Amino acid sequence: MASQDYPERFLTYLEVEKASSPLTVENYRKDLRSCGEFLSKRLGKNFLWQQVGVLDIRAxxxxxxxxxxxxxxxARRVSSLRSFYKYLVRENVLEVSPLARIHSPKLEKKLPSFLDEEEVTELLDLPEATALGSRDKALLELLYATGCRVSELVGITLERIDLGNRFVILLGKGNKERLVPLGNACCLGVEHYLPVRSALMNKYGVAEHGYLLVNSRGGVLTDRSVRRILDKYISQLALRKHVSPHTIRHSFATHLLEHGADLRAVQELLGHANLSTTQIYTHITTERIAAVYKKNHPRA
Incomplete structure (x- = not known):
């Protein structure tokens, strides 16, 4: 395999063997392209990835x-290069990665933004009693009821959701499945939406594709459409904070912990591989407790 092929082989490995999302693969592609352009200027157009040294990376x-x-x-670029060279070592192209002695920049822990419970309630009440409004209601209820990622949301199929037993099976990163319970409000929202789904697909002659959420013409709803739908309702709320689908995920975790949920249970529900990823939410709840104390205690 030629040196020029290494990045594409690595991206294929991510896509096929690691089951990385298209967005993740594209981010790796951009990061490798950026480094490749720099190395072309530094080492020459026909440089070899396996001959890149630690000084080149530092440059x-x-x-x-x-x-x-x-x-x-x-830090993300370093992480991408580290994964790429780890792959080359795994493929016996190299014995040692040039990233072995490179340290990632230290980052300040940025607490995720979230909505309070009143804001979430207002958001969930916004969709109107129309065909697409019922679709949007089901979409928003699912986001908040499960704390799922957008890719997991649009990937929900009819066979993976059981309204009778009130659970859904989400397909997360690395094709790992997890079972998440559904609340009554979410189940009702999905039940009201299902006839709309059938009507839209019949109206536009769309063959059954199995995905729960559909667009206005009965096709499969995309990640981008979910973000556009959420943006529409957030603009109606006129909140002075940036809200994304991931904000709903953060709100889901924060509210569970505030109501006494076990951290490991929240880890399972979110599909985090490491507990340390979930622990950031304990900082949020601790800060809120401190703020409430300071505001309300007479001698604070």
Whole structure:
């Protein structure tokens, strides 16, 4: 395999063997392309990835710093290169990765934004009693009831949701399945939406594709459409904060912990591989408790 083929082989490995999402694969592609363009100028157009040394990587990172790239962006580029070279070591192209002695920039722990319970209630009450309004209601209820990622939401199929027993099977990162219970409000929202789904598919002659959420013409709903739908309702709420589908996920976890849920249970519900990823939500709840104390205690 030629050196020029290594990045594409790596991206195929991510897609096929690691079951990475298209967005993740595209981010790796952009990061490798950025580094490749720098190395082409530094080492020559026909440079070999396996001959890149630690000094070349450090020069690339110095260039990113000189161009005032954010620490988080640089850390992601380092992570992408680390994974790429780990793959080359795994394929016996190299014995040691040039990233072995490279440290990622230290990042400040950024607490995720979330909606309070009143804001979530207002959001869930916004969809109107129309065909697409019922679809949007089901979509929003599912986001908040399960804390799922957008890719998991649009990937829900009819066979993976059981309204009678009130649970859904989500297909997460690395094709890992997890069973998440559904609340009564969510089940009612989905029940009201299902006849609309059938009507839309029949109206536009769409063959049964098995996916729960459909667009206005009965086709499969995309990640981008989910974000556009959420943006529409957030603009109606006029909140002074940036809200994304992931904000709903953060709200789901925060509210569970505030009501006494066990951290490991929340980890399972979110599909986090490591408990440390879930622990960031304990910082949020601790900060809120401190704020409530400071505001309400007479001698705070």
């Amino acid at each position: 690339y990172l110095a260039e990113l710093n000189a161009q005032k790239y954010a620490r988080r962006t640089i």
